[in-house]
Amino acid sequence: MIDLTLAQIADIVGGELADISAADAAGTRVTGTVEFDSRAVTPGGLFIALPGARSDGHDFAAAAVEKGAAAVLAARPVGVPAIVVQPSSEAGTDTAASVLEHDSDGSGAAVLAALAKLAAAVAAELVAGGLTIVAITGSSGKTSTKDLVAAVLAPLGEVVAPPGSFNNELGTPWTVLRAGTATDFLVLEMSARHPGNIAALAAIAPPSVAVVLNVGTAHLGEFGSREAIAQTKAELPQAVSASGVVILNADDDAVAAMADQTAARVVRVSRSPGADVWAGPVTLDEVARPRFTLHAANTETEVSLAVHGDHQVSNALCAAAVALECGATPAQVAAALADAGPVSQHRMHVTTRDDGVTVIDDAYNANPDSMLAGLKSLAWMARQGREPRRSWAVLGEMAELGDDAISEHDRIGRLAVRLDVSRLIVVGTGRAMSAMHHGAVMEGSWGGEATMVADADLALELLRAELRQGDVVLVKASNAAGLGKLAEALVAS
Template identity: 50%
Template sequence: MIPVRCGDIATAVGGELVGVEAAAVVDGAVAKDSREVVPGGLFVALPGERADGHDFVPAVTEAGVTVSLTTRPVEGCPCIVVANTQVALGELARYVVAQLPDLTVIGLTGSQGKTSTKDLIAQLVAPYGPTVAPVGSFNNEIGHPFTALQADQETRFLVAEMGARHVGDINYLCRITPPKVGMVLNVGHSHIGEFGSQDAIAQAKGEMIDNVVAGGTAVLNADDPRVAGMRPRTEQTVRTFGEAPDADVRASDVKVDGEGRPHFLLHADGESHPVQLQLIGEHNVANALAAATAALAVGLTPEQVADGLNSAARVSQARMEVTERPDGVTVINDAYNANPDSVRAALKALVAIGRAREARTWAVLGEMLELGDTSSTEHDAVGRLAVRLDVNRLVAVGPGAKPIHLGASLEGSWGNESAYFDTIGEALELLRAELRSGDVVLVKSSKASNLRSLADALLQEAAQ
């Protein structure tokens, strides 16, 4: 973070200085974990499920922080006392970003693909200027300001992934980091239980386009009608991406190799360049096109974009993370999160890899959360799709995922092609007993369903 006087912080966040001089300077990192504080930094005392950050204020003071953001004075400790530390964190980030006129904010949202696209954008622009991007999907009202506070006077690009569970969430995040480039990837079913409908999701995601700053660029998915329909929500330049013939940045001749990696011809600004992605799954073509459009909007050439896409690697874990075990079984760990659209994409990638290798395919699927009244129908549809795609073995894990198995059975699965287990342990027993060399196993679920632990177990046991 840039050096900031405590008096200026107090003014920005509406706080009161207690035990600290206004002239004292914060010139170190901002942290919410007492184990991550640095001398000269700032500690944010957030309430937690297991502990209250205020309990650690004496320890971080001893460790050398300049000041802590708190909701009450802590005896003997320098504090800026505010009504709500989470709100104050956002106001501090907003203040810091406003002090960086040369910073270009690239904001993106969407129902799926945000983190992969964010990672691609960061890799494309980083060679052309110091870049800050969140680790993983640090994209909510807490993670987002912490990412923004990493920017300093040297930072040229801030790639800001923004998630939403309610209408107004993206407006709030954009207030912290007003986007020069604002992108909506897609409108799917993620969090539909919270929003109630895809139209409500579109309304929320479109807040990104509402907030593109004067002279900026809105980036829209030409292949998604709800996203393409956001064009009237801005008076700024609009650039589109997709496979549609009229998209400003588009792909043609899309193919997937034996490792599940897509390659295509990138068309932009009157030029065409071949791209071979290192990422797994044809759905990453759309993510690559979105990243390309953002990079072009900040000044890269089509050739620079294609070169960057060709060399870009997977960064975040548990997102189509492919590992081959010593015994020849390939595990695709995509268990970070799941919604109907991302599960469909993952199943198609699994089948493409299996077909190219002439290998037996397994789909181990857990519950997709936050689908509301559509949950049973959407899980049933995933099971039916697995049968239509000819996935060899389907394993549904956990009570919420049982409709996947039932859907597969009703679609025509027979014998032991589809199985259901209440627990991860039971599913692991089946996999341990029946996996054989050459098999390809996809593990996919919402984060809270914890199938990532199953993927980790499959890899750890084989390595022992």
């Protein structure tokens, strides 16, 4: 948490004081958290007033001060002590559009730009005091890897990491401002919807350790091509100085090529021999938790992961490489990974109910690569035991695929059939979901194995009527599809 006077903050962000004198601003310190939700404000904190589709944070400024906020960072005076920044054509309206639901007058962009300046100043001071910043990007797996990195660094010191997928122009500075002088490691995940987004985030919190996981087709509708996605992901290794280290997943050709785009030392990870950090033969237990031999630092260490899915091996290797670079031993890494279960909500949480039904809740995010990984995990779990178990894939829309949305949804429907998933429930009625259902039918799902329902409520009704003991259910979609509540209801049933 920051410890600055209002006068110092105003100077950093280029704001004007409102409803507070210069003398009082010089004597009033912000020592609490920085919040954009007035309900989360703590005494001595700073409230960030941002506009939204349904409400404007400026309207809650007084309530935030009543809860103990020292002041408000705002785009206009709000009748309580505030640092006011003026909207400007240079405030980054494209950035605001990617983060805020509503910003018609540029006020949100101005406040976000000020927040970035404040976070950058705090990060620079903390780095000078010994803070190590670790940044992670990739088309999929960022949040899971961030959670694993936080877990393997925890034995080495105090770690600050964002909750869930808090990884954009709001989430990154908000997380930076959670760090303090006692923080040893700041772990950030950095996402992008436009070229330049990752470079902007890295400018706020320049990492000394960067991780690039993969280049897939998430946000293909925004970027237009996988090559454009790769160029944007490469902004992270480009931001690391010669004294830093860049960890690359060498199993992805587009990521491996980034070794030539950084001045930093490169550490390669792979599932094959020859990399700096690599995994021996991988096996999965009955709920798809991987086991492998970690080869690193001229040692061989047995690793058993507590997370689910074969795709987690690459994530764990990257986390291991980060920890080793930060001073951990291979034995420490293995011990930490063994205890590092799923943390962030709706990401490969596996629960077996009292009636033997296993629910795989992976409902937060979905793209073609993560859909395939989820379906493979479902198929694996269903094959374990003396007798095969019935498998159910409850799938919602994959967002932001642009012109490829129809073909990619069709492909996932076909993959479900090829992986011998017993039942496919397609949730939604748009063209993309029709394509998923059509793909399953055309691939050979003739006997009603593939069903299309309008919404999550109808999917839940169908599942409750037809699930039987021992079935395995995968719930997966982009967060906008709202299948997280369906997964929670299934677990609670």
